[in-house]
Amino acid sequence: MSAVAKGGRRGGLGASRWTPWLYLAPALIVLAALLVYPIYQLGLISFLEYTQAQVSGGEPATFQGFANYTELFSDRQFWEVLVATLVFAAVCVLSTLVVGCGLAVLLTRIRAVSRLALMLAALGAWATQAITGSTVLVFLFDPDFGPVNKMLVWVGLSGFEDFSWTYDRYSAFALVLFEVVWCSFPLVMVTVYAGIKAIPGEVLEAASLDGASNWRVWRSVMAPMLRPILVVVTIQPIIWDFKVFTQIYVMTNGGGIAGQNLVLNVYAYQKAFASSQYSLGSAIGIVMLLILLAVTLIYLRLLRRQGEEL
Amino acid sequence: MNVFARMAAPVAALVAAGLTATACAPSTSDNEAKKDDQSGTLCVWLFQEVDNDPKKKVVDQAVADFRGKHKDVDVDVTYIPINTRAEKIKAAFNDPESAPDLIEYGNTDTAGYVQDGGLADISEEFASWPQSKDTDATAKESLTVKGKTYGSPLFVGVRALYYRTDVFKDLGLKPPTTQEELVNTAEKIRAEPKDLYGLAVGGAYTYGAMPFLWSNGGELATEKDGTYRSTIDSAQSQAGIKAYTALFGDQNCPANKCAEMGGNNTVETFASGKAGMAIAGNFNHPAIEASKVKGKYAVVPLPGKKAGEIAPAFAGGNNIGLLKSSSHRTLGLALMQSLTSKKTQGALFDAMGFLPTYTDVRKEAAAREPFAEPFVKTLDVAKFVPASPGWAAIDAVLVLPTMFQQIVSGRKDVDAAANEARKKMDAAFTEAG
Missing domain, CATH: 3.40.190.10 (Periplasmic binding protein-like II)
Known part of the structure; x- marks a missing residue:
């Protein structure tokens, strides 16, 4: 590609260098308006003192340099929340992928009726609003009235009579994880299933003729061929799960007991909107943006290094 | 690499164009009245x-x-x-x-x-x-x-003490007249095999906790020259916090359920017949009147430290x-x-x-x-929260619920939790100016 650029195009018309940009212009202008401008405003606000008083003209907006960032980085709670968010998002992404891919493979192995049932169930989960799913789950796991505890007691497990799922930090996160995976696995499942269906049957047949196990077929045949699809279905959950808000906000009453289940987005909401410190909220937004960009770029980079064009 | 190099210039140009086109501060509105119309x-x-x-x-x-x-x-x-x-x-x-x-x-x-x-x-x-x-x-x-x-x-x-007249009658209890009696009464109700909470309390129920703080002589903050300083960790305030958080536990309201409850949850708990007493407002009356405890409850002022005293409410x-x-x-x-x-x-x-x-x-x-x-x-003895814009921020980032929940869940002792809360409150007051 670079050889062509260096050798072939230099001699051509000057305009041709700009031709691709000309075609791209409409899309780029729309993108700039919808993306660059808000991010620019977000960045700008993060360098100002900008609270409700400044918005409604009670006080003038003043330039603060990196003061908002210094305040943020010196807040011990921010680091705790950041670590919790990263770990929680990582677990969510992995679980979503495992469940999604597992069920996609299962879909290719079962009969039409069961496949239809599984598809419908997944689509139902997909179509359900996060807020609805969260509310229902909180009800199901309610310590006083929830059927889940009753069932666990009924099958003979002790200690679940009065067990509150949201009291302990990890059981609360586990409950939220369950809801996050539940509403994001269908995308992975459906996409990967479509990908598997597109793999030529003779390749899979050849693998099984060679005596490959199910795991081996997945590892050495399906996964490499599904690579571009897997990239997409991994990046999506990374972005979603890093930004999870509704589930935490609804299921743990805005961050759990003594803030034990706070994630960055809920933390930013508390700072930015509930207490009207828009500038600090913007600083959190910028930090989140940079982290997400970095994670995504590193991930793409690692994949490229493994040798294939995406 | 080449791709990035080739993209750098146009992207930079685009950003620069964006900057010049929109180089303005975020919007600020003008709220000054311009006239005084008479029609x-x-x-x-x-x-x-x-x-x-x-x-x-x-x-x-x-x-x-x-x-x-x-x-x-x-x-x-x-x-x-x-x-x-x-x-x-x-x-x-x-x-x-x-x-x-x-x-x-x-x-x-x-x-x-x-x-x-x-x-x-x-x-x-x-x-x-x-x-x-x-x-x-x-x-x-x-x-x-x-x-x-x-x-x-x-x-x-304002909030006062709602109690179940039927439960009190069955157990031969009288409405409590001191804070100590309140605790004893709550524990007696809980000890009965009816599986009721004594007094429904919530770790996130700030305004239910305030009477305990105030009746022990504590204050949220004191004002000097127009600026507030938190006094949530003073000895009196801590005594109040201790009195409130002591209500969480198997003897009254189990921490694993009550720590996360807010005001509405405690009122719902009482309305659904699961508590012998609750701290609720005159504004909660219609909801309780429409619930299954209708006709089976009465209200008295929340008692203070000494007999005859009323705990100051918000x-x-x-x-x-x-x-x-x-x-x-x-x-x-x-x-x-x-x-x-x-x-x-x-x-x-x-x-x-x-x-x-x-x-x-x-x-x-x-x-x-x-x-x-x-x-x-x-x-007659009600009190108000600090008249500082910092209070809204303190409320929004849940400083006091966090403090109560830290104590109730055993993460921190009263002194450490109150200390942390004081620091957060002072930061909010300073920020608010």
Whole structure:
């Protein structure tokens, strides 16, 4: 590609260098308006003192340099929340992928009726609003009235009579994880299933003729061929799960007991909107943006290094 | 690499173009009133209550009284949902063009709205109104910021102790008269095999915890020269925090369930018959009256440390304020006077059970409706939260619920948790200026 650029195009018309940009212009202008401008405003606000008083003209907006960032980085709670968010998002992404891919493979192995049932169930989960799913789950796991505890007691497990799922930090996160995976696995499942269906049957047949196990077929045949699809279905959950808000906000009453289940987005909401410190909220937004960009770029980079064009 | 190099220039150009095209600070609106019109339409935003019709009737009458004197003025009253009021009112401050002239607002928001530059100072006019001298001191405090008045109080609300008369009768208990008795009574109820909580408490129920703090001589903060310093970790405050957090546990309200409850949850717990007692407001009365404990409960003031003492409760309530951007100052104030008059507040009490802010009207109301009595008694010793915009921030980032929950869940002892809360509160007060 670079050889062509260096050798072939230099001699051509000057305009041709700009031709691709000309075609791209409409899309780029729309993108700039919808993306660059808000991010620019977000960045700008993060360098100002900008609270409700400044918005409604009670006080003038003043330039603060990196003061908002210094305040943020010196807040011990921010680091705790950041670590919790990263770990929680990582677990969510992995679980979503495992469940999604597992069920996609299962879909290719079962009969039409069961496949239809599984598809419908997944689509139902997909179509359900996060807020609805969260509310229902909180009800199901309610310590006083929830059927889940009753069932666990009924099958003979002790200690679940009065067990509150949201009291302990990890059981609360586990409950939220369950809801996050539940509403994001269908995308992975459906996409990967479509990908598997597109793999030529003779390749899979050849693998099984060679005596490959199910795991081996997945590892050495399906996964490499599904690579571009897997990239997409991994990046999506990374972005979603890093930004999870509704589930935490609804299921743990805005961050759990003594803030034990706070994630960055809920933390930013508390700072930015509930207490009207828009500038600090913007600083959190910028930090989140940079982290997400970095994670995504590193991930793409690692994949490229493994040798294939995406 | 090459791709990045080739993209760098156009992207930079694009960003630069964006910057020059839009190089302006984020928007700031101008809320200064430009004129004082003597005719036209007055726009009023009031909160939409769960059962709003009775309130509407009272308001319609107040508006009719006002229009009797100002025939050529129209009044447009809009009822806004309480859940989204914060966004609505902030939006009104951001866009003075489409903002109303008068708003109803929660009294803990006063200082914040004043700092936002949203509310007009009406100190002179308010002082000159003949009825305003009967306004009780706590209600006045709730609309005063740095010595200036920013509205007129509409009603107050306060919490007291609801208890189950049937449970008390079965167990031979009497309504507690001291804090110690309250704890003992709660534990007796819990010890019975009915699986009831004694006194329903919540780790996130700040206003249920305040009476314990205040009755032990503690304070949230003290004011000096217009700035607040938190005193949440003083010895007296800590004694109060200890008294409240000691109510969490298997002997009364198990921590694994009660730590995360807020005010509404404790009221629901009581209404669903799962608690012997609860701290709830006069404004919760309709919900409890509509529940299965109807006819099986009574209310007394929450007892203080000594017999005969009432624990000071938080005086919540709503005020009517004039927006700084209003172009109808004179008319707006006249309507405000009518909306918050003794007549209107008396009628509002009869219709909705909201307690009047005038001491004389309140006494009459309590005489008409015995249910109001324990609340009216409590109001004599009620207190208010710091009149600083920092309070809104403290409330929003859950400083006090976090403190209670840290103690209740055993993560921190009272001293450490109160210390941390003090630091966060001081930071918020300093930030708010």
